[in-house]
Amino acid sequence: MPSFLSDSIEIAYDIHGERGAPILLIHGFASSGAINWVNTGWVEALKQAGYQPITIDNRGHGRSRKVYDPRLYLAHDMADDAANLLDQLGLDRVPVIGFSMGARITAFLMLRHPERVRCAIWGGMGGNLMTGMDDSEEIAKALTADSLADVTTAVGRQFRLFADHSKADRAALAACVVSSREPMRADDVRRITAPVLVAVGENDEMAGGIAPLTDLLPNGEGFVIPKRNHMLSTGDPKFKAAAIKFLLAH
Numbered sequence: 001m002p003s004f005l006s007d008s009i010e011i012a013y014d015i016h017g018e019r020g021a022p023i024l025l026i027h028g029f030a031s032s033g034a035i036n037w038v039n040t041g042w043v044e045a046l047k048q049a050g051y052q053p054i055t056i057d058n059r060g061h062g063r064s065r066k067v068y069d070p071r072l073y074l075a076h077d078m079a080d081d082a083a084n085l086l087d088q089l090g091l092d093r094v095p096v097i098g099f100s101m102g103a104r105i106t107a108f109l110m111l112r113h114p115e116r117v118r119c120a121i122w123g124g125m126g127g128n129l130m131t132g133m134d135d136s137e138e139i140a141k142a143l144t145a146d147s148l149a150d151v152t153t154a155v156g157r158q159f160r161l162f163a164d165h166s167k168a169d170r171a172a173l174a175a176c177v178v179s180s181r182e183p184m185r186a187d188d189v190r191r192i193t194a195p196v197l198v199a200v201g202e203n204d205e206m207a208g209g210i211a212p213l214t215d216l217l218p219n220g221e222g223f224v225i226p227k228r229n230h231m232l233s234t235g236d237p238k239f240k241a242a243a244i245k246f247l248l249a250h
Contacts, residue, residue, distance in 0.1 A: 001063050006084040007077065012063035013056045013085055016043045020052035022091055023247070026082060026109075027055070028100030028124065028234070029180065030163050030173050032062030036099055040235030049244045054094075056085055058105070060172040068171055070178040075101070078180070079108035086116055093118050095247055099234055100124040100207070101180055108184065110192045119195040119250040121243050124233050126200045127208030132183040140174040158231070189216040196220045197246040199239055201228035221246065 003012045014033060023046060027036035033055025037043050043053045057064040058078050067073075082105060086094065095118045098106030103125030110117045122129075135155050142156030143163055151157045163170050196217050200207045202224050210222040223242045225233045233239060 001057075003063070004085065004088045006059075006081040009059050009067060009072070009081070010065040011056065011059060011081050011085065013054060015089075016053045016055065017047045018052075020047060020050050022089070022094050023051045023053055024082060024086070024094050024096045025053055025055045026096065026098040026102035026105050027058065027061070028098075028102050029177060030061070030159060030166065030168055031099075032057050032166065034062065035166055036102070036234060042097075042235070042240065045240050045244065049248070051095075051247070054085070054089070056082060058102070060176045061168065066169045066172040068175050070175045073176040073178070073180045075104045075180055075182040076108040076112060078105045079112055082106075082109050083113045083116055092116070095119050095121075095250070097121040097123065097243065098125070100230070104129055104181070104184075107189070107192065108182070110194060110196075111184065111188050114192070114194065117194050119197075119247065121197045121199060121246060122213070123199045123239065123243075124201070124204065124207050124230055125213075126198060126204075126210050127212030128206070129184050129208070129213060130186055130189065131208065132181045133206070136177045136181055139177045143170040143174040143177070162231075186216055189213060190218065193218050195246075195250045197223060197243065199223040199225055199233070199242060201225040201230060201233035201236075203227065203229045204233060206230040 103122035142151040142160040214220040
């Protein structure tokens with residue numbers, strides 16, 4: 001898996017396929033490019049639609065370098081990692097798909113580097129882009145607990161199980177969750193002019209509603225992923241179909 005240095009942090013990425021229009025995929029918290037996009041069928045679906053998917057492992061995740069200072073995990077810094085990857089690959093302007101934390105990173109990428117993003121899909125991220133989330137400390141405690149038996153809250157157990165299953169560095173994730181949920185101001189959301197599809201599961205209690213974003217985005221559209229919660233939205237076939245339809249339209 002190739003890698004490059006961004007702000008002195010080694011960032012891993014992968015390019016899937018030999019041809020097609022490049023598209024950048026940014027994964028969610030505690031995941032990786034492979035888990036979020038390859039294992040769920042996104043890479044194959046996008047290749048069939050004529051794209052060349054590029055997956056990035058965010059700092060602290062997958063095969064990228066693990067860092068343990070929460071100050072190194074601000075969403076806008078990870079957005080700069082994504083922009084630096086485009087520089088590394090000699091790409092000027094591409095469509096981007098982000099899920100959950102990856103959608104937050106994508107939003108900051110569009111805010112800080114608007115010339116780099118043709119259009120974007122924010123999956124698993126609604127109004128909480130602006131409000132942040134209030135369970136970060138709960139998740140950090142769950143990740144650093146001695147064992148799963150010591151984790152008593154539903155949200156904490158959910159993320160601990162996911163981290164254990166993916167064999168992630170739990171200490172790095174605990175540092176990440178403290179600061180990666182950096183909120184974006186409503187006025188800054190209004191400044192994002194490229195087309196955006198906001199896609200949130202019908203039963204997703206983590207993302208926040210779609211309307212708070214589509215009401216602010218100058219070119220925002222919404223899609224409700226039927227009968228899906230946050231975790232199960234990731235690889236949903238109807239989400240993929242809506243995303244590809246949006247991409248082809250823009």
